Amino acid sequence: MTATLAKENVIGRPLDRIDGRRKVAGAAPYPSDFDLPGQVHAALISSTVAAGRITRIDRSRAEAAPGVLTVLTFDNAPTLVDPPQNALGSTMRRPLKDDRILHYGQHIGIVVATTRAQALDAAKLVEIEYAEEEPVLDMDDPRAAVEDNPFGMASSRGDVPGALAASDVTVDETYTIGAEANSPMGLFTTVASWQGDRVVVHDTTQSPSFLRTALAVMFQVPEQNVRVLIPFLGGGFGAGLRLWSHTVLTTLAARVLDRPVKLVLSRPQMFHSVGHRAASRQRIQLGADREGRLTAIDHDAIAANGLGDNLPSPIVAVTPTTYACDNVATHERRAHLNIPYTGFMRAPGAVEAHFALESALDELADRVGVDPVELRLRNYAEVHPESGKPWSSKALRECLEVGAERFGWSGHDPTPRSAHDGDQLIGLGMASATFEFYALPCTVRLVVDRRGNAVVRSAATDIGTGTYTITAQLTAELLGIDVDRVRVEIGDTDQPPAPQSGGSGLAGALAAAVQNAAGELAEQLARLDGRPGESFASLLDRHNLDELAVTGYSDLSGAAEHSDVAPAGAFAAAFAEVGVDEDLGLVRLRRLVSVIDGGRVFNAKTARSQAIGGAVMGIGMALLEEMAYDPNTGRVANGTFGDYLVPVNGDVPDLDITFVGEPDTFNPTGGKGLGEIGIVSIAPAIANAVHHATGRRIRDLPITLDKML
């Protein structure tokens, strides 16, 4: 074994995902599939107003209902300690903290009964009166508290006002995006079981290590007393990255009753309990010369946040490093509203920023008469625009060129309304994208035995991205054994701590930790006087050792500061063709080419699936998805799958996915993360195609038919 990835015998190959057989058999256990002996069932009591105070709670009828074991509200529940901040910088208001109502659907109590039906029934019997206040639901409401530069992302280089004034051509437009719900298929679930001061929690979380820490703090028990289990998640797309109140309440109820308690959120509850992509408005000002070279970018963004919430999800963070431009300024604000808490949703911030930037660039291309692909190449950031360092890898040029080639971009008539197919107006559009990955410290335990098998253990979780599979492939490659000799044990916080599955960073962090462990193993084996080419199994056998265990560690976040290259994120370009029926206002995506530089691809099959998933969520963002709040009550008015539309199979045409680029030179294993880059350029590519088809520039997502008529 070599502990290097030079040969790529196993890594990169399109192996079937190793958990696939269990999933197609219905045998992969998700949190809602766990039922514990003695388990009882919980239902939440949710606020029916969006702002105010609770003035009276009467639990008596609920407590007297059949099967009811307890009813917990702020005035009778044990007091918990405030939760800590997670690695992504978010905290949570402690549930049942006081009588304040901050948003509709706020969890203000929990009922536990012998059966789920009894709990749901009894939850309706809790009488609650409110001193209601008029909720603040709109970013432009003068009563809204607006926080300036909440994440320190305001920035300025050069002289933007001067450069804008001196520009030959300017673009100054405003772009808005509706709130979107992550809407994973799996209903978020908590099953909590205490034994004395120890608790086991099955929970739909993308961040098991943090959940363990948070529960330990809140319930004042040692961390090692908390075990979080999440072998299979059921989708998250960021919804599982924050600590949510239903998890805490269920764990609390289990502690109070000293019995296992299970809570499964309903689909409507999912819309106000596990976060969403905040509604946002962005103003972009571009200055350029007559050839379309950017002389100034000014990017101002405001988005909605929950009241008192601090979710760090900046929009403008990507702007200063996206294009070569001497004069760039960014501004960021958050309006705090009586809306359910926002959360992280696939490529948070970056996808919003790119919709605005890449739409504005298309408008600039139009004004200067330069092809949109050529315009992006003229403004290509060959080095990191702020540090001046070379990128650790960047194949955005190939994304643009390969994408244009595969799509058949060149030579089309750029004139809007110039192409038809029957009664459809046909339009082509493109956009490019970048997304940085967030790799945090990761630890793994690697155990090999004399029979030639290996086990990798970590508290990471596989949210459907293929973590099980690529970890097995990496380990097999590094140890020189077959993939089916590797067992991957993740989704359990009794294993070494890992970062969240989010921010496109887990694959890189985990891979680097596995590589580190393999290197450590190689050193230990070397001390056992291994013969050239000898397998670890043979070596262990000769020394009569059953197994050998090592620990591997990675911290790419720390390494970035001392690097002489600028760690690059992933890059992408998307090319879209739409057909627009002007009589109906209907926009349909006809084909899509997506080309991605994600560095080293660990598994070509699961990587392609990530790209497809991102693209389709981008189609939803562009054409379908928007949460609607009742303007009077703040209720999520379309919180069902019948009303909040996500793309279905029939919405998705053939997708052409290609990966380009080389292994990244910053990440030891060469990967750059693929979970998010695939969505980032989709919505602007579609919006630009709609403009080409119709001559109408829709600057407000989603592009629903009411906006086309």
Added chain:
Amino acid sequence: MSSATTTRSTQVTVELRVNGRSYPVRLDSTTTLLDALRDQLHLTGTKKGCDQGACGACTVLRDGKRIVSCLTLAAQCDGSEITTIEGIAEDGHPHPVQDAFVRHDALQCGYCTSGQVMSAVALLREGRAGSDDDIREFMSGNLCRCAAYPNIVAAIREVADS
């Protein structure tokens, strides 16, 4: 006293025939087939995604036809032949649709997969896999938020053509 339904529940005895086995069960008359399968028969392969008939995650076959088990009362299924994801392997071998789903990576998180597979099995029997557009249309009642859709179409296409 307003409508606390548990105080007026009606227990019924139903014979559920699932995957060739017979299960006499006693349950509340309002119990859905989905809840009966998961909570009483412990067949948790069938998933609850919305409980409102809008996502298809709970798709099972009743007398060979695909239904959403969350909108079907268990009591309506007395005497029906129910097939779930746990019942489509033949002699210990995965159903060809299951095999094709794995090979084409027609799943990611896997939560909707049972419903997708059951819907695909029925769609093939219905003779609705004529073109890729047909497959897309007749699989559009099964949401997949991971969006494995193109791979689901490819997997069904392969089985249809074999």
